[in-house]
Amino acid sequence: xxxxxxxxxxxxxxxxxxxxxxxxxxxxxPTEPEGYINMANLLSILGDRDRATLFNERAxxxxxxxxxxxxxxxxLAYHEDQFQKAIEWFLxxxxxxxxxxxxxxxxxxxxxxxxxxxxxxxxxxxxxxxxKADVEIAFQYGLCLAQQEQLEAAKQLxxxxxxxxxxxxxxxxxxxVIYVSNEAIDEALKCFDLALKNQxxxxxxxxxKRVIEDALNKG
Numbered sequence: 001x002x003x004x005x006x007x008x009x010x011x012x013x014x015x016x017x018x019x020x021x022x023x024x025x026x027x028x029x030p031t032e033p034e035g036y037i038n039m040a041n042l043l044s045i046l047g048d049r050d051r052a053t054l055f056n057e058r059a060x061x062x063x064x065x066x067x068x069x070x071x072x073x074x075x076l077a078y079h080e081d082q083f084q085k086a087i088e089w090f091l092x093x094x095x096x097x098x099x100x101x102x103x104x105x106x107x108x109x110x111x112x113x114x115x116x117x118x119x120x121x122x123x124x125x126x127x128x129x130x131x132k133a134d135v136e137i138a139f140q141y142g143l144c145l146a147q148q149e150q151l152e153a154a155k156q157l158x159x160x161x162x163x164x165x166x167x168x169x170x171x172x173x174x175x176x177v178i179y180v181s182n183e184a185i186d187e188a189l190k191c192f193d194l195a196l197k198n199q200x201x202x203x204x205x206x207x208x209k210r211v212i213e214d215a216l217n218k219g
Contacts, residue, residue: 003034010042018042033059037068049076067098074106083113101131105140112144120144128157135165143174151178169199176208185212 006021019042026035040055053076056069074089087110090103108123124141131137142157158175161168176191189212195205 003038006038010038010045015042015046031062033062033066033069036062037066037072040069040072044072044076044079049080052076065096067093067096070096071098071103071106074110078106078110078113081113083110086110087114101127101134101137103127104130105134105137108144109140112140112147117144117148121148133164135161135168138164139168139171142171146174146178151181154178167198169195169202169205172198173202173205173208176205180208180212185216188212 003021003025006018006025009015009018009021019039022035022039022042025032026039029035036055036059040052040059043049043052043055053073056072056076059066059069070089070093074086074093077083077086077089087107090107090110093103094107104123104127108120108127111117111123112120121141121144124137124144127134127137128141138157139161142154142161145151145157146154155175155178158171158178161171162175165171172191172195176188176195179185179188179191189209192205192209192212195202196209199205
């Protein structure tokens with residue numbers, strides 16, 4: 001079986017069979033980096049970060065100009081909370097020719113975690129331009145804008161997210177927070193209610209709703 005079969009199996013969460021396909025491919029093609037790259041991706045999904053790192057490093061040894069293993073190492077570093085190291089890997093992947101939305105999203109998120117919000121905004125904006133249909137990119141871009149008090153732009157992004165995913169509790173909550181800042185209390189309460197409707201244990205929405213209701217009752 002070829003790599004496409006393994007990738008399809010991996011996307012279908014059939015990890016055991018995907019691993020067999022990738023292992024077989026590596027055994028038959030030990031000097032081709034693609035097998036190692038895909039095995040690294042699978043191991044990363046499974047949380048085996050040490051082995052994923054080894055497979056990415058082997059892919060780089062075989063083809064230092066392939067962007068994918070550098071991106072893979074960046075993702076692994078990000079999940080280890082090594083955000084500066086992740087940025088370095090992502091920038092290397094970019095230098096090697098990777099320019100897709102996922103790369104700029106991960107660069108943006110890495111900068112966000114380091115509270116470098118201007119760099120985060122630039123990268124998340126680029127990711128959003130490249131893939132406006134990606135709900136998570138739009139949501140995180142909205143959070144970044146809100147963090148910098150760019151509330152009207154953030155508000156529009158949260159509205160766009162909810163047009164694509166009407167069950168996104170966090171988008172309702174953050175939209176509600178913006179309505180509170182604009183003193184649109186009725187709209188804020190509607191948003192907090194919708195957040196709780198879609199996620200009953202949404203603590204932030206529940207607390208925000210109680211604070212507003214207590215204030216209204218006291219008034």
